[in-house]
Amino acid sequence: MVRGFALFGVLLVNMFNFGAYSPIWTGTSDRVAFSVMRFLFETKSWRIFSLLFGLGFSLQLLRAQARGGGFVPVYLRRLGALFLIGMGHALLFPGDVLVVYAELGLVLLVSWKVRPRVLLGLAVALLAVFPLGRAANAAVTHTAVVTEQAVDLARAQVMNDELRRTHPYAVGSVADVVRANAQVIPAHPLGRPLGAESVVGFFAMFLLGLYAGKREFFLDIDRHSRLFRRLVMWGLPLGVAAMVVERAIALGLIFEVAAETGPSPAMGLLRDLAFAYGSTALSLGYAAAIALLATASRVQWLLEPLGRVGRLGLTVYLTQTLVFTTLFYGYGLGQAFRMGPAAVTACAVLIFGLQIIACTWWVRRFRYGPVEWLWRGVTYLKFPPMRVGT
Numbered sequence: 001m002v003r004g005f006a007l008f009g010v011l012l013v014n015m016f017n018f019g020a021y022s023p024i025w026t027g028t029s030d031r032v033a034f035s036v037m038r039f040l041f042e043t044k045s046w047r048i049f050s051l052l053f054g055l056g057f058s059l060q061l062l063r064a065q066a067r068g069g070g071f072v073p074v075y076l077r078r079l080g081a082l083f084l085i086g087m088g089h090a091l092l093f094p095g096d097v098l099v100v101y102a103e104l105g106l107v108l109l110v111s112w113k114v115r116p117r118v119l120l121g122l123a124v125a126l127l128a129v130f131p132l133g134r135a136a137n138a139a140v141t142h143t144a145v146v147t148e149q150a151v152d153l154a155r156a157q158v159m160n161d162e163l164r165r166t167h168p169y170a171v172g173s174v175a176d177v178v179r180a181n182a183q184v185i186p187a188h189p190l191g192r193p194l195g196a197e198s199v200v201g202f203f204a205m206f207l208l209g210l211y212a213g214k215r216e217f218f219l220d221i222d223r224h225s226r227l228f229r230r231l232v233m234w235g236l237p238l239g240v241a242a243m244v245v246e247r248a249i250a251l252g253l254i255f256e257v258a259a260e261t262g263p264s265p266a267m268g269l270l271r272d273l274a275f276a277y278g279s280t281a282l283s284l285g286y287a288a289a290i291a292l293l294a295t296a297s298r299v300q301w302l303l304e305p306l307g308r309v310g311r312l313g314l315t316v317y318l319t320q321t322l323v324f325t326t327l328f329y330g331y332g333l334g335q336a337f338r339m340g341p342a343a344v345t346a347c348a349v350l351i352f353g354l355q356i357i358a359c360t361w362w363v364r365r366f367r368y369g370p371v372e373w374l375w376r377g378v379t380y381l382k383f384p385p386m387r388v389g390t
Contacts, residue, residue: 002290003052003313004306009045011320012037012348014095018169018328019337020344023156033341039243040282043197043275046097047283050205051212053101057108058213072109074379079105081378085314085371090185091178093321097202099185104203111210119211126204127280130196131272138265163337169329170336177329196275205280221291228288235285242278246271308359309352315369316355323351364388 016037025034057075064071079102086098111119168176195201217224249271290306293299309316326332327347328339339347362369366386368376377383 001294001303001307001310002048002287003310004308005286005290005310006045006048006052007309007313007316007320008348008352009041010049010317011324011352012345013042013045014093014320015324015328015344015348016341017095018324018335018339018344019160019163020339020341022160022337023153024160025340025342026153027340027342029342030340033345035247037341037345039247043201043279044239044283044286046197046202047205047280048287049097050101050202051209051283051287053105054108054206054209054211055213055218056209057105057206058112058210059219061112062213075105075109077381078375078379081375085318085375087185089318089321091181092325094181094184096185100199100202104199104206107203108206108210111207116211116214119207119214123204123207123211126200126207127276128273129200130198131269131276134272135265135269138268160337167336170334171330174331177325177331196272196279201276205283208280208284218291221295225292225295228292231284231288232292235281235288239278239280239282239285242274242281246274246278249274305356305360308363309356311363312359312369312372314375315371316359318371319355320351 016034020034025031060075060078061071064074082098082105083102086096086100086102090096090099114122164170168180172180212218217227221228249267290303294303294307324347328334328336330336365388367373367384367388368386373383373386
């Protein structure tokens with residue numbers, strides 16, 4: 001269910017990458033849609049996804065230890081298969097993370113014997129790389145904090161028009177898209193270390209997931225319900241408050257006042273600290289809230305559709321790309337750089353709704369999603385039966 005929730009956010013954020021991030025969309029509905037995406041989903045969805053990857057690793061290792069079988073060969077085959085799937089996916093969509101997950105999974109393997117408290121400390125420290133690194137860079141280059149309202153809209157419009165006419169995604173064929181994307185794969189494991197969604201942030205969440213797995217929090221939610229309630233009570237309010245601060249600085253609502261008492265790099269540091277740790281707090285609050293609701297029989301039925309999507313997580317993630325690239329790319333409906341935040345959000349809701357229907361139909365008939373079945377077969381060198389009841 002947690003994974004299903006994250007998959008909607010991943011879909012929404014990925015679809016924004018085809019022009020909806022441009023500042024040219026100034027209508028009220030577009031501004032609201034962009035703020036909702038930024039406030040509630042951007043980075044938070046990938047944080048949850050990464051948390052679950054680390055959690056899944058720890059659970060697999062615990063099961064392997066219980067069976068008394070070798071874990072490393074199986075895990076390496078699993079990562080190898082994920083790497084190849086990600087390579088194929090990256091040829092179609094440059095925002096693929098599967099390759100990076102497979103690469104970082106090797107580092108996660110050597111982290112298993114690290115004590116839980118150390119894992120937690122490392123995760124907290126790694127989350128600081130993005131805000132502190134950007135602050136240091138801003139101090140050296142004397143870069144000022146630029147608000148979203150200060151962007152040159154005329155120049156942004158010219159740039160967007162140029163992208164519509166010339167970008168391979170907007171006007172290219174399948175071969176053009178593949179050729180353009182092939183230039184940036186495989187992903188460098190240390191690429192963009194100072195980005196908000198950098199590999200450093202991914203690995204920090206891997207470690208938090210590994211920590212949760214070693215503490216067995218998700219193996220018995222009822223026994224750890226007090227911790228989950230605390231994550232909800234603290235994570236959601238603190239995460240929301242941090243996002244309010246980040247949005248206020250980004251929009252320039254408190255920039256002028258703050259600039260009178262401190263240098264602009266300090267405002268950038270505050271903004272980035274709020275985003276890095278606020279996103280993490282909010283994502284942990286989301287995960288804890290869903291886990292608690294999933295154990296409550298009165299409302300569990302509301303989350304069951306998310307559970308069906310989450311069971312087919314890899315298949316859903318890849319098919320989302322097939323759908324939205326067909327919508328945006330020139331060989332499909334050609335809507336790249338032509339849809340604003342409100343339209344993109346509406347399309348994401350529609351696509352995800354159709355995926356819920358499709359996943360509900362599928363899980364009633366089959367044990368695994370098609371990509372999950374292939375991945376499992378390669379991992380264990382044995383393909384399990386697909387149909388329910390066999």
